[in-house]
Amino acid sequence: MLGRRHFLLSVSAAALAAGCGKPSRENLSCMDLTGVSTDDVIARNAVTYMDRSRDKTKTCESCVQFVAPKTDGTCGSCKVLKGPVHPDGGCTAYAKKT
Numbered sequence: 443m444l445g446r447r448h449f450l451l452s453v454s455a456a457a458l459a460a461g462c463g464k465p466s467r468e469n470l471s472c473m474d475l476t477g478v479s480t481d482d483v484i485a486r487n488a489v490t491y492m493d494r495s496r497d498k499t500k501t502c503e504s505c506v507q508f509v510a511p512k513t514d515g516t517c518g519s520c521k522v523l524k525g526p527v528h529p530d531g532g533c534t535a536y537a538k539k540t
C-alpha cells in the first residue's frame with residue numbers, strides 16, 4: 443500500500459508543479475459550442491466572435507454585454523450571444539462599459 447500511496451502523492455505533486463491545478467486564462471478556449479443551436483451559432487458567426495479580440499482595447503471583459511465567469515480562468519458569457527465567451531475575446535457588437 444505504501445507504494446501505491448507514494449505513487450499517488452508523486453502524481454499529485456507533479457500535476458501541481460505543472461500548473462494543472464490552476465486555471466490558465468492564456469490557455470483558455472471558449473469555442474466549444476456544444477448545445478448551442480444552429481441559429482445561435484450563425485448569430486455568433488455573424489458578429490465574428492473570436493477568443494482573442496483583434497483590438498486589445500475592445501475585449502469582452504470591457505464590453506457592457508459581458509457576464510464575468512464566477513471562477514477566474516473559466517469562460518464567461520454574453521448577454522447577446524449564446525455560448526461561452528472569453529474575457530479576451532471580441533466581436534463586432536462590442537459596446538464599451540461606461
Ligand code: SF4
Binds near residue numbers: 534
Ligand atoms: S457583445 Fe461581443 S464583445 Fe461584447 S461581450 Fe458579447 S461577444 Fe464579447
